[in-house]
Amino acid sequence: MKTKIVSFNLFGLDVSIYTYGTLIVVGFLVGAWWLRRAAERTLGVDRERSFNVAFALLFLGLFGARLCYAIAHYEEFARTPLKFLKIWEGGLLLFGGVALASLWLAWWLPRKPEMRGFALADLLARATCLALAVGWMAPLLAGDDFGKPTTLPWGIPAAAYEDGSPASLWAIKTDVPLASLHPTQVYEALFALALFFGLGLLGRRARVSGRVLAAFFVAMAVGRAALDLFRGDGGPAAKVADRGFVVPGVLSWTQFLAIPLAFAGVALWLIRRPGAAPASPPPRAP
Secondary structure (H helix, E strand, O other), X not given: OOOEEEEEEXXXXXXEEEHHHHHHHHHHHHHHHHHHXXXXXXXXXXXXXXXXXXXXXXXXHHHHHHHHXXXXXXXXXXXXXXXXXXXXXXXXXXXXXXXXXXXXXXXXHHHOHHHOHHHHHHHHHHHHHHHHHHHOHHHHHHOOOOEOEOOOOOOEEHHHOOOOOHHHHHXXXXXXXXXXXXXXXXXXXXXXXXXXXXXXXXXXXXXXOOHHHHHHHHHHHHHHHHHXXXXXXXXXXXXXXXXXXXXXXXXXXXXXXXXXXXXXXXXXXXXXXXXXXXXXXXXXXX
């Protein structure tokens, strides 16, 4: 596991390319590539316009996720405000990004009817899953967001993580430094990939647009809250600075934010039921 892909000296300056940031970019490019093709083929939306939307959502999502993480760790960021910009070191709360991106879409899409509103939002939900499936490899290689100790054969030894990474620090500060850990990052990636295909099946059967987005909200909330139970980077047992808890050691910020996200998904599902939503020709399944 490596936190940096390469380090070199450029004109007297030490330059490093970090695994975390690089894989976030790769994940975005994979999701945006799929979105461009799907939006043009099924909705007739120009590829460049759909890419521009995805690009705007990338920055909004990162800002929202970082801001939410900073709020959860207020004391840490109050001492060192410039740390907010060091996104390559990790520290994102996904649902903060989902919330900010969704609010912007709710404001922007009705003003651009040519972008096909909820139909495009459905595709954006699937593209997000694809991006997350790749992006979750970032904390895996960086040694962040690691899991609790496990005896399962697919556990990752804590010693496999690079020195100085959050997982290696956990290994030093616990009584079982060579313990195998749940590969929660892999669980998250596989969940996102399964959700991508599951939403695709739902999209083929949905008679109105918006229901794929609603299912994305609910499934992401429930799935991520459940997978958070396997996380080891937080709470009294971890013996390291936790990832942020609303109720220490009991309710994490991810699980807390999953509650309003799930309710939003249920509400959207009911609003976009056949007969309640404005009639519009459904998009062709990508």
